[in-house]
Amino acid sequence: xxxxxxYSKAMMNSYRQNKSPHRRLFALTVLVIFLFLLDVxxxxxxxxxxxxxAVVLGDxxxxxxxxxxxxxxxxxxxxxxxxxxxxxEELAQYEERAGAYEVLRVENEELRAFVRLVExxxxxxxxxxxxxxxxxRTSPYGTxxxxxGEAEGIVRGSQVLTSGGxxxxxxxxxxxxxxxxxxxxxxxxxxxxxxxxxxxxxxxxGGGNARAKVPRALSIRINEPVLAPQLGQRxxxxxxxxxxxxxxxxxELFIVLPVNLSSLRYVYILPVGN
Amino acid sequence: MSTFSPSATKIRFVVGAVGxxxxxxxxxxxxxxxxxxxxxxxxxxxxxxxxxxMDLLWLPGQGFEVPxxxxxxxALVWVCAPLRNQFLRP
Numbered sequence: 001x002x003x004x005x006x007y008s009k010a011m012m013n014s015y016r017q018n019k020s021p022h023r024r025l026f027a028l029t030v031l032v033i034f035l036f037l038l039d040v041x042x043x044x045x046x047x048x049x050x051x052x053x054a055v056v057l058g059d060x061x062x063x064x065x066x067x068x069x070x071x072x073x074x075x076x077x078x079x080x081x082x083x084x085x086x087x088x089e090e091l092a093q094y095e096e097r098a099g100a101y102e103v104l105r106v107e108n109e110e111l112r113a114f115v116r117l118v119e120x121x122x123x124x125x126x127x128x129x130x131x132x133x134x135x136x137r138t139s140p141y142g143t144x145x146x147x148x149g150e151a152e153g154i155v156r157g158s159q160v161l162t163s164g165g166x167x168x169x170x171x172x173x174x175x176x177x178x179x180x181x182x183x184x185x186x187x188x189x190x191x192x193x194x195x196x197x198x199x200x201x202x203x204x205x206g207g208g209n210a211r212a213k214v215p216r217a218l219s220i221r222i223n224e225p226v227l228a229p230q231l232g233q234r235x236x237x238x239x240x241x242x243x244x245x246x247x248x249x250x251x252e253l254f255i256v257l258p259v260n261l262s263s264l265r266y267v268y269i270l271p272v273g274n
Numbered sequence: 275m276s277t278f279s280p281s282a283t284k285i286r287f288v289v290g291a292v293g294x295x296x297x298x299x300x301x302x303x304x305x306x307x308x309x310x311x312x313x314x315x316x317x318x319x320x321x322x323x324x325x326x327x328m329d330l331l332w333l334p335g336q337g338f339e340v341p342x343x344x345x346x347x348x349a350l351v352w353v354c355a356p357l358r359n360q361f362l363r364p
Contacts, residue, residue: 029322
């Protein structure tokens, strides 16, 4: 009987110790679910506030980082990192220009073939240039934030382009001064694409990369531009590499965006009509 | 080591702070690692908060989408509760 009483007492103590944290956790679980549902039901009121805060925090951190770097602390390291970053960006720009050149060359060939085709004077229309205010690596859903929103005329569904004219994504959500961009090649996303007239479905794998399976009989070259019919026949990437085997009837294309998404500072947002 | 010792509280605070800051600035796997670490060691409400912030910040926002991080946070907090009680009781 004493033994049973001792165990009973220990269990009671344990229960008293654990009851309070569990009750608090349960209340907080209900609270976060309530907040999420509230956000969904109100069309994103909570998330827009949070994203606005994220932009302000990003500005502050960039300012503090710049001040620390400019103060002379870590000067050698900072200068090397800066040089490395600028060289990487320069390289990415050259790659993008090469990709853009290839797009123009192919477009030029097509226009030569259809002499009567008259291109509109301004295909791009009145767009908006916006800064990228978040890292593309931070989002697990293949999204990033830009520093322009409804107040700047951004609407859902607008296409987001690099300076070279490649479509990196579409606007999926807008706040007052921020908008969320869903990458074309977000993990798990699929997009209808075409290379050299052959259509196929490209499966995004994040970071500006995608892969697709096409018949091996198709003649596809590396660096050939990949267009998206559903995005106004605009380029979404280039063929980075091709894996084919004589034992297989298909070949695998690895599609890359010829610009490093992490180094994107500004993007161009097209109006929905274009 | 007691769960409520000052060192444990400091560790919890630091990991929670890294997780919340990571939701804004660091690669997505950093907050996930913090969530798992916190859930394994403490009955941490921060896990739920990090999951909520991640989903509110980064979900594309096209209609209703599955809030993966929030669900993961809730699952971690409640699935790990018996484990914590069993192995980490002070």
